[in-house]
Amino acid sequence: MVTRAHCPWRRRTGEMDGMVIDVQHLNLRYGDFHAVRDLSFHVERGELYALLGTNGAGKTSTLEIVEGHRAPTSGTVTVFGASPRDRAAVRPRIGIMLQESGFTPDLTVRESVRLIGGLTGREDTVDRVLAIVDLTAKAGTLVSQLSGGEKRRLDFATAVWGAPELIFLDEPTTGLDIQSRDALWAAVDRLREDGSTIVLTTHYLPASPPLLVVAVLSTVVMMVALSLATAGLTNSPEHAQVTTLPVSLGVIAVSSWVGITGTADLTLLKRLLPGGAATELVLDAWNGGAPLTDSLILLAPTLSWVVIAISLAARMFRWEPRR
Numbered sequence: 001m002v003t004r005a006h007c008p009w010r011r012r013t014g015e016m017d018g019m020v021i022d023v024q025h026l027n028l029r030y031g032d033f034h035a036v037r038d039l040s041f042h043v044e045r046g047e048l049y050a051l052l053g054t055n056g057a058g059k060t061s062t063l064e065i066v067e068g069h070r071a072p073t074s075g076t077v078t079v080f081g082a083s084p085r086d087r088a089a090v091r092p093r094i095g096i097m098l099q100e101s102g103f104t105p106d107l108t109v110r111e112s113v114r115l116i117g118g119l120t121g122r123e124d125t126v127d128r129v130l131a132i133v134d135l136t137a138k139a140g141t142l143v144s145q146l147s148g149g150e151k152r153r154l155d156f157a158t159a160v161w162g163a164p165e166l167i168f169l170d171e172p173t174t175g176l177d178i179q180s181r182d183a184l185w186a187a188v189d190r191l192r193e194d195g196s197t198i199v200l201t202t203h204y205l206p207a208s209p210p211l212l213v214v215a216v217l218s219t220v221v222m223m224v225a226l227s228l229a230t231a232g233l234t235n236s237p238e239h240a241q242v243t244t245l246p247v248s249l250g251v252i253a254v255s256s257w258v259g260i261t262g263t264a265d266l267t268l269l270k271r272l273l274p275g276g277a278a279t280e281l282v283l284d285a286w287n288g289g290a291p292l293t294d295s296l297i298l299l300a301p302t303l304s305w306v307v308i309a310i311s312l313a314a315r316m317f318r319w320e321p322r323r
């Protein structure tokens with residue numbers, strides 16, 4: 001666990017309240033190719049915010065802009081109220097796990113962590129960081145002798161040194177075995193509990209996502225639909241109440257759109273959909289002959305399922321005019 005002693009920024013009470021990242025009408029073109037189209041979202045302090053999307057949707061490109069590594073073609077981005085290109089203002093407060101970090105192969109794990117940590121200007125100890133990323137046993141091993149998953153955990157170490165206020169993780173679980181993946185999600189959750197705001201891209205979602213806010217790149221429609229739908233999957237009761245209706249509607253509507261057929265009766269619906277007054281409303285409408293198909297299979301709306309279903313629907317409705 002991160003202690004207060006490791007978190008000097010916590011003392012600046014009040015400064016961190018509210019919005020950490022604000023992205024408005026972001027566009028990025030690589031020559032003629034429109035990689036990110038009119039993307040807007042914001043991230044609040046203490047949130048775990050995931051950018052989801054199909055391969056090539058623009059997740060890494062967006063992250064690179066917010067991290068200050070790349071300039072947008074148009075749109076505005078602020079991090080802690082400053083431009084992410086303002087390194088002096090922003091860099092000391094953020095930790096970044098790239099898709100691939102270039103570590104020197106003939107340094108040990110301990111030397112690598114100390115070297116990268118030293119560059120952040122934040123205080124921490126190698127032992128604490130190695131414990132977070134579960135590399136204590138490999139402290140004396142040369143980077144060239146690490147496995148792919150161990151190298152990925154070393155990448156993670158560079159992002160968490162000094163308990164930064166804002167942590168970016170680009171595909172953090174790539175190459176990790178199931179156990180390491182679970183351990184990483186647990187570490188991410190602990191970092192968030194300790195006060196860090198976390199923004200990540202991933203194709204592998206934990207089975208029970210912690211308090212998770214999601215944007216799906218490609219289209220505004222997808223982003224809005226999924227943000228609403230997934231908010232209902234969080235463990236926050238107030239969110240769940242507000243968003244039960246979109247979750248229920250989303251499950252029924254997407255099932256209909258993608259043409260899944262089968263039989264579902266009211267009892268099954270009640271079992272599978274989230275509970276609450278909003279669900280009752282949806283069921284009443286459906287049962288009373290609302291314009292929805294009477295023949296569909298309903299799936300429990302896990303986050304992965306919603307992503308797949310909305311991606312399919314997006315393809316069917318050609319929601320991705322990318323060029």
Ligand SMILES: Nc1ncnc2c1ncn2[C@@H]1O[C@H](COP(=O)(O)OP(=O)(O)OP(=O)(O)O)[C@@H](O)[C@H]1O
Nearest residue numbers: 030033035053054055056057058059060061062201
């Ligand atoms: N430097 C570049 N020059 C030209 N096109 C690029 C460049 N970098 C990325 N692209 C293109 O922009 C699109 C978005 O790339 P990006 O890496 O942001 O996607 P992604 O959502 O992170 O994908 P993945 O899930 O596969 O990692 C892709 O089609 C990619 O080919």
